[in-house]
Amino acid sequence: MPFLLFGIASVVFLVSRMTPGDPLVTIVGERNLNNPDIVAAAKAKWGLDQSVLQQYFAFMKNLVKGNLGTSFTTRQPVMHDLWQRLPATLELTMCALVGGVSVGIVLGVLAARHRNKFIDHIARFFALIGSSLPAFWAGLLLLYVFYARFGWLPGPGRIDPRGIAPNRVTGFYTVDSLLQGDFGLFKDSVMHLILPATVLGWGVVGIVSRLVRASLLDEFSIDYVRVARAMGLRERTVVNTHALRNALLPTITIVAFTFAFLLTGAVLTETVFSWPGVGSYAVDASRNLDYPAIIGVTLLGGTAFLLTNLFSDIAYAFADPRIRLS
Amino acid sequence: MWLGNRKGATRRVVAVGLAGVLLLGACSSSGGSSSGSTDKALLIARSMDINSLDPSRAYCDTCQIYMTAVYETLIGLAKDNTTLVPRLATKWEGNAAQTEFTFTLNPKAKFSDGTPVTSADVKFSWERLQGLQASSSYLVSTIKSIDTPDAQTVKVTLSQANSAFLAQVNASYLGIMNSKVAIAQGATIDPKTDKAEPWFLANSAGSGPFTLEKYQSGAELRLKRNDSYWGTKANFPEVVMKQTADAVTQRQQLEAGSVDIAMQISNDAAKGMNGNGVVVSQVPSFNFVYLALSPGAKGGEKLTPKVRQAIRLALDYKGLIDATVGGAGQVQPSPIPNGFAGTAGLAAPAQDVAKAKSLLAEEGVTDLTLDATFPSLNVYGVDFTTAMQKVQTDLKAVGITLQLNPVEISVWADKIGKDGIPVTMLYFAPDHTDSSQYVQYFGLLKGSQWQTWARTDVSQTQTDLLTKAFAEQDATKRADVYKQLAESMVADDVIIPVVNPNLFLAARSDIKGLYYSACCNLIISDLSRG
Numbered sequence: 001m002p003f004l005l006f007g008i009a010s011v012v013f014l015v016s017r018m019t020p021g022d023p024l025v026t027i028v029g030e031r032n033l034n035n036p037d038i039v040a041a042a043k044a045k046w047g048l049d050q051s052v053l054q055q056y057f058a059f060m061k062n063l064v065k066g067n068l069g070t071s072f073t074t075r076q077p078v079m080h081d082l083w084q085r086l087p088a089t090l091e092l093t094m095c096a097l098v099g100g101v102s103v104g105i106v107l108g109v110l111a112a113r114h115r116n117k118f119i120d121h122i123a124r125f126f127a128l129i130g131s132s133l134p135a136f137w138a139g140l141l142l143l144y145v146f147y148a149r150f151g152w153l154p155g156p157g158r159i160d161p162r163g164i165a166p167n168r169v170t171g172f173y174t175v176d177s178l179l180q181g182d183f184g185l186f187k188d189s190v191m192h193l194i195l196p197a198t199v200l201g202w203g204v205v206g207i208v209s210r211l212v213r214a215s216l217l218d219e220f221s222i223d224y225v226r227v228a229r230a231m232g233l234r235e236r237t238v239v240n241t242h243a244l245r246n247a248l249l250p251t252i253t254i255v256a257f258t259f260a261f262l263l264t265g266a267v268l269t270e271t272v273f274s275w276p277g278v279g280s281y282a283v284d285a286s287r288n289l290d291y292p293a294i295i296g297v298t299l300l301g302g303t304a305f306l307l308t309n310l311f312s313d314i315a316y317a318f319a320d321p322r323i324r325l326s
Numbered sequence: 327m328w329l330g331n332r333k334g335a336t337r338r339v340v341a342v343g344l345a346g347v348l349l350l351g352a353c354s355s356s357g358g359s360s361s362g363s364t365d366k367a368l369l370i371a372r373s374m375d376i377n378s379l380d381p382s383r384a385y386c387d388t389c390q391i392y393m394t395a396v397y398e399t400l401i402g403l404a405k406d407n408t409t410l411v412p413r414l415a416t417k418w419e420g421n422a423a424q425t426e427f428t429f430t431l432n433p434k435a436k437f438s439d440g441t442p443v444t445s446a447d448v449k450f451s452w453e454r455l456q457g458l459q460a461s462s463s464y465l466v467s468t469i470k471s472i473d474t475p476d477a478q479t480v481k482v483t484l485s486q487a488n489s490a491f492l493a494q495v496n497a498s499y500l501g502i503m504n505s506k507v508a509i510a511q512g513a514t515i516d517p518k519t520d521k522a523e524p525w526f527l528a529n530s531a532g533s534g535p536f537t538l539e540k541y542q543s544g545a546e547l548r549l550k551r552n553d554s555y556w557g558t559k560a561n562f563p564e565v566v567m568k569q570t571a572d573a574v575t576q577r578q579q580l581e582a583g584s585v586d587i588a589m590q591i592s593n594d595a596a597k598g599m600n601g602n603g604v605v606v607s608q609v610p611s612f613n614f615v616y617l618a619l620s621p622g623a624k625g626g627e628k629l630t631p632k633v634r635q636a637i638r639l640a641l642d643y644k645g646l647i648d649a650t651v652g653g654a655g656q657v658q659p660s661p662i663p664n665g666f667a668g669t670a671g672l673a674a675p676a677q678d679v680a681k682a683k684s685l686l687a688e689e690g691v692t693d694l695t696l697d698a699t700f701p702s703l704n705v706y707g708v709d710f711t712t713a714m715q716k717v718q719t720d721l722k723a724v725g726i727t728l729q730l731n732p733v734e735i736s737v738w739a740d741k742i743g744k745d746g747i748p749v750t751m752l753y754f755a756p757d758h759t760d761s762s763q764y765v766q767y768f769g770l771l772k773g774s775q776w777q778t779w780a781r782t783d784v785s786q787t788q789t790d791l792l793t794k795a796f797a798e799q800d801a802t803k804r805a806d807v808y809k810q811l812a813e814s815m816v817a818d819d820v821i822i823p824v825v826n827p828n829l830f831l832a833a834r835s836d837i838k839g840l841y842y843s844a845c846c847n848l849i850i851s852d853l854s855r856g
Binding site for chain 1: 367369377378380383385386458459460461463464517518523524527542543544545566568569570571572574575578579581582584585734735736737738739740741743752767773774775778779
């Protein structure tokens, strides 16, 4: 894995340097781009006056020490920025994933059990909307209805704007608020999770439910299901205990990769809900050609994909005895 | 095939179900604010553009608000956006040649840690600003030396006459820091040795009515009232600026009462907002969006003076304001915005398609196609793509085709720096209250921003006029010189202002003291609830 990450860092470093663009506009502002003194000072401060090769070796030397450099935009070490923002994204992503996978499995099972009937059509339509609705539009719509119009749920942010964030232990507001015994803050942070997690999770529902439906229909045509039915087992037992477990195997892979994708790809949801996560950081980094931040986010994404791949392999072995035995 | 143990499966289902019930229970509990709420705090929804909180490096609209609240300048600006008023300095004077300025500090002025503000702090703050060569360093570029004959006197000698110096001193970026504290945290006047920026992202060392409590990039900026402030204390014990990128979301938060002020409400978002505890007003701003023509850019060779004039005459200015900000803006005659010295009596630009066609015919230009790469921005409620599409339509009517190419600003900066861009769009907001900043940026002076980007000849007339303006002590006479400069810049047809958008001030109805400040954007210490 370290070699893979090293390769990713090298490729991203080179690609970012080859991208047409001038990061100085982020550092000094467009008004000072023709001020030679200010430009020279900025280049010297950020090492942009060195050759690409010198910059590469300096970057790699720092990377080995765990230093990803300092962001042009936030002026903070990239590691610090990611450390600050990752829990927010993880908390949102995990909530969206748990909700999305749960609802997706239920819908997929219902759709498969009632193939081509009314429930199937409804479940597929719901999944289709989840897959096709743009996150920013769905977010604004849900905010309008549930926050602005009826006031049933809170608005953007991780907690009430007047609230004070819990002391950081894990960075998860739901967990940290419980750890400091503040149940009001816990309730507030959970309430703030509902809308963004729904927007993000709805897309997951679409993916999971269609996959579960298709896999279950395949399983239904296999002999062991016929045997189970012939043995007189209840249909619920046949589906939930036998067929579903086998049908969920491909879902594990999809869920794992969806999780990794959402870690850096939840930008629209994060923007609409003013969620200070990694997604918005990634977009700002690429928009501003913030080299250190771009590499940091890419390495984070790469690590997430590698780890989720590993976890999905482990989960496969756990779920399917044939893999364990082989 | 896996035929699992039914008992075990049941246990697992029950466990998963229980977990689901717990999660649902958590997710369905009724709302309410957190127990740690600070009811009297002022909440502001804002798309923050903070580049730094180091007073010598900060340079952004949000930074102006922050700097004004935390680091005081020697001179302040009255609500009329014209009159200079005492702040850290009780009095000031300049010599007739406008090369020496002397400030007398208020002996009562103290930093938030209780130490007095002295001339040594002023000297260090300005020398550091000059030495670090950061974005706002140009404001002190004419300072030759700073003498401190005593703790309350600051004598500044300039390398050239500069009648705009007092206005520049009024810019929020010239706020004074506690030099002893800053030096202890690694601040120096040399960019190679200065290490204080990270410290300033979490702490402050100013004398203003607020101190920095907490800053979390992309989330919030939290200020705490300086309870030992030497002047009139601020009304709010705490001010929280919340990152809210979207104007619609800002509106929703304001209407729901989640925030007290929404700072970037667009014309569309402002529609139907008044009432229900929310007050929205619009005021003319000094911000503007402009079209820039660069005859020296690659592909811009045919942008002769007559062709540039034809482009100016082909534009439907009212239509541009309608298309971009729904009519909530003003026509701006020159690159010096309405209200600044030298703009009174300037003729408003008007569309004249027939004359534009005639000028193009005189130049023998037919079917001219120009590259129009522009940064894909939405600034002050003006969407650049919408504005450029309207410009494209207007120019099509006179036979000029624009090839619109919206790009990220970093890509735009790279392109304009290397080859130049024949037709582009950008924006400007003032740093201080003197018209010279516009001439220095837009005028065709040697090495100015747009002389360099447009790759045009240097205008000796403008160079001489600016020198004259800098040497002129009398405000009326200086305004006359600036008017000549404005007319000269209009005649260049390199910078064509297209929209001077109004600013929407949107707040809960109990918020008092909200107004637009030319130097400082929003002065938080003037706000109150009542």
